[in-house]
Each structure stands twice: as C-alpha cells, then as structure tokens.
Amino acid sequence: MSKNEVTKWVITSAWPYVNAIPHLGNMIGSVLSSDVFARFCRLKGDEVVFVSGSDSHGTPVAVAAKQQNVPTKELAIKYHNIIKELFEKWQISYDNYTITHNPTHIDFVQKFYLDVQKNGYVFEKELETLYCENDKFFLPDRFVEGVCPHCGYENARGDQCDKCQKLLTPLELKKPRCAICGNTPVLRKTKHWYLDLPKLQDQLKNLINQNKIIPQNARQMCLNSLAEGIPERAITRDLEWGIPAPFEGADNKTIYVWFEAVLGYVSAVKEWADNIVKDEKKYDYFWKDPNTKTVFFIGKDNIIFHLIVFPGLLLAFNKDKSEGEKLTLPYNVSSTEFLMYENDKFSKSRGIGIWIDEALKIAPLDYWRFTLLYNRPETSDTSFLWSEFENNIKILNDNIGNFIHRTLTFIDKQFKGIIPKKLEYDDTDKKFIELVNSIGFEIGENISNFKLRKALRDIVNFGKEGNVYLNSKAPWHLIKKDKSAAGHVFNVCAQAVYAFGVLLSPFIPETAEKILSYLNIPTSNDLKWDTINENSIKEGQKIKKPEPLFQKLDINEIKNQLEEIKESKDKLGGKELVSYEEFKKLDIRVALIESVEKVPKADKLYKLSIALGDEKRTLVAGLAEQYKADELKGKKIVILANLEPRKLRGILSQGMLLAAVDGDIVSVLTPDKEIPSGAKIE
C-alpha cells in the first residue's frame, strides 16, 4: 500500500432477498465486512462507490404475496424499506442501497440481454414444464413443492430442498403440487431463452487462471466447476413478477432473478451517477475503466455465481466492444464462511438466532459490530456465543476503553484539559512511539488483504501495548514529584488515543466519532488514515471531558429482553402486529356441518355443506386424513366467513375452516357450549 496510490473501487455486498429481515449471519457475511472495507478505502483517500440493494423479483416474494393476497410489488417494496432502514441504523455507509425493481435497473437489464443475444450467446429451446390448470399459470421454481428425490423430504421446493440443501428443478420433485392451491400440476410445452455459458468455458478458465488476487480456495472451487463443465442455463421464466424478457417472441416471460439481480452491481452505480450525484459520466468512470477494482463481499455459497456466471455475462456483453465501452471484470471476491448461533443453524421457524432488528433493541450498535467482526468467520465457520459476546465487550473495554478513559480523564483533571508538553523520548517511549508510527500501515495492510478479523485483533493488541506503556511509566506516581514528566507521558498517550479514533472508525464508527470528539477533532471527510503518527495531536490543544466509552454487558438481562421480543412475535406467528381495525375486518363465525362428501381424486379433501344461520355454503377442507366423514357431520365448527371465495378442484370454497395444527395432529375448533350456527366470534 503506497501512500500516493489512488485507486478506484466499486465495492458491493450481496443483495439480500426481499422477503426476510437479515440475521446476524447475513450481516457479517457480506454487509458489515463490505462496510468496513469501504470506510477504510475512503479514509485512505481512494475513490469509492459502495452499492447494494434488495433483490426483489423471483418466486419467493411472489408466492408470499399470493398467499397473503396482496400485490407483489407492494410486499416487495414494504420489505425493501424495512431492510434499508435497518442497514442505515447499522450505519452501513452505502452510496446507493437500491432495489432491483427500479427503472434504471429494469432498463439496464433489458438492454444488456439484447446485447448478449446480439453477440450470439442466447439460444431458444422448447421444453415441458409444470403448469397449474387451476391457477392458470406455469409454475417456476418455488411455485412447485413436492417430495425431494434425494432425501424424501415432503416439503421440498422446486429450486432447492430445505432439508438436504440439494439444488432441484421442479421436474425432479416427486408428487409435485402447486404451492398456491395444492393441485397436481400438468406438463405443458413452453419456450425458454438460454445463456450459452459452455461457449465461454475457455475464456472463463483463462480469466480464473490469470487472476492472481482471488483467494486460493475460491480459485480451486471455480476450476473444479469449470472442469466438470458449466451447463447452459435458462435466463427466462414464465413468471409475471420480474423484469420482462426483451427477446422477440418472449411475451409473458421474465428474466430469471439470478440473472438480473447480479447486474444490479452495475446498474446501482448507474442509478447513483444519474440520480444521486447527478453526474452521469461517473458511471463510465467507474465501471468502464479496466483499472477500476471491483470487489464483491459474499458468502461462500455464492463464489461460483460471482466468479463464473457473472463474469460470463460480462464477457458475453463485452464481445466486440471497444475499450471504454467494456464493463470491467471482477477484481476480487471476499467470501466468508458461515456464522452459526450457539453451534446451531439460524432458523426463523424454530426461533433460533438473532435478527438485526432484534439486536439493536438489546445492545448498542457498536457492541454488535465489534463482536461480529472480532469473530468474523474468515477461514472457518464460527458461532455466535453469548459467553463470547460478553467476553469480547470486556476485551474491548479493558484494552481500549480503559486506556482512552484513563488518558483523557488524567489530562482533564491534572492538566485542565490541555494536551501537555512532550519531552525527550527515553527507550520505553521510543518503543511505544515506534508502534504508534507503524500501526496504521500494519492494520491497513490487513484490511487491504481482507483480513478484517486480524486487523481488529491487532487494534486490540495495540490497546494492550498502550496499557503496558502507561503502567510502566506510572504517571500517577511521577506527577507527585515531576509534573512535566507525567505530562510528557500523557502527550504520548494522546497520540495513541487519536490513532484509536482513526483505526476504529471503519469498524465501530460511532465509538470512533466519540473518541475524536473528545479530542475536539471533527469526523469529516478530511479525516485520513495516514495522519496517525507521534505528532497527530499538538501540545496545547484543548480536549473535552470524557465519558466512559463502554459499559459491562449484563448478558442475562439482555437474553431475557430477547426472549420477550421473540415471545411477543411468536404470539403472532412471527408476523408483524395487526391493528384492532385490521382484526375487525375478519368475519369469524360458528358454522354447522350438514353433510360431508369426499372430493374425487383428492385424498385429503372433503367437500363440506355448511349452514351459517339460514345461509348455506360450500367449503373445501383438507381433513380427510384426520377425520372420518361421519365424525364431522353435525359438528359445529369455526370458519373465516369473509375470505375471498377460491376454486379448489373445480369446487368453489366459500370460506376457510379454522383448526389447530401441531405436526400431523389437526383438530377442528368447536365451541364448548351450545351456540347457534352463524354466531360471531369476537
């Protein structure tokens, strides 16, 4: 790292999918790590554009929206806004955090694929896919569920089995069913557009071999995958929610979400140039300069996609373009292993783990940033442990917090808050001063090499050395006979305090700002990494009265708070709070089952004829495996009466029966006193 070298960076973190709030594992995997790196590059004086956004298309959010009966776009934007706000609270310093459902991206993707097609990397192929005759649409990816062909899991999804993690295609599922209505889909012919990745095989191999920067494990993974041969991949889907495919004859097709979200790395910079800094040249300046370094912070499961599929797309787009028109190829990826929670997997459904919204309600931001980075899963999977969290904050306070507080309090009390004069250095001084002068370079080298965990641990060690220096000089004794000798020690310590203010600012920016404000140094864009040295703080400078930087964590108290937050969510099935007004819209009533018939060719379904007072209705309910028909006949049950009628197996179901479910046990709700049918539940 030479001092005069100004580098252009496009720094990115993986795009979170829009239907879930990230957990701590997602946070450290890409988001927080990229933020440290971006903040560091800015401090170094490099030119940085740091982007990411919400991945908003594809089937998961479309399925959720259909199930909740809300427009998909509305649901996607709602979650995007929640995630965006949380990232701001975590002080992630994006220059643009956008969403793939934005006009710049949509336009960019469509033009991009027309170029790729023009360059000869797209071909068409007809194939059979699953189609739901009831919902009247093709069922891509997660719109199909069924039995996993590998492990037999009953609820495997069309793109992946959640149990054995194997990637699947809808046609591989045994006993496939529509994720919306449960019907068995049929096969229908449809045409799709494919990316000819095999044509790029050799170029991609060269690219990986030539790149001396990417980590060894990532290189090996890519070379293995290339040796196996990369398959052609369908770029289109028969799905309404997505970016309309621009190819001729591809009406009603959209671009597969994997193939467009990744282009967000490019379009987000374009959107930033056009709409945020309002200087459209900035887009070419960053993305079309071969000297720009692009770096992608991702989880280890994303390596192939970023080092093979994404560069493949760029090569296909760049073909026959002149220098200055070509998009620059990936410079590096920084991938992390996985973070576990108390040696278990994060699981929303089992309530295992901490989500980034919950974390901020129970402990200060910088405590989380510190502990996640201090244990960053750089070379192997690591686990968030409560005991370690407590201990990490103690380490932070003992080594750094106390050193800074002791130094500043002493100057405040004994020297009226004025930085005292420096004298001649003795050997003890020289040893510590040498460290002060070199620490910025050393930490910077580690961050530049994506060793963020080592960098942070070295900052803590610097704190340890500070305390060793202070204790060996014992200025609290010195001051009794020689005030200027004590003052000298605190001048030296003040230089180290400044160093902490700069060194910590990529990692724990709120704390760094506090440290610098005690020294009366504004944290503006002028703050520079290379200002750390033995003369950073001048004699005579006035400081502010400091407050302790950190508090001891009461882990039991924090865990209790988290339990309470989770319990209040659990009561609502993990969903958000419903207002009383919203609840009042639900018309829940007692109904009498008058007759029960099996639905032909459907093992699980009954057709129920019910009475709501005088009104007669038909209901389709999946109870045939749990109840015999005559067990249900004459029973009073509870139904949601104002649910939009739905056709199931050709039968119009006018309402929904309510039942308690626990695994395989299903129990219909029934009033425990004599009450007429049609009575309202409130």
Ligand SMILES: [Zn+2]
């Ligand atoms: Zn499986």
Ligand SMILES: [Zn+2]
């Ligand atoms: Zn269906």
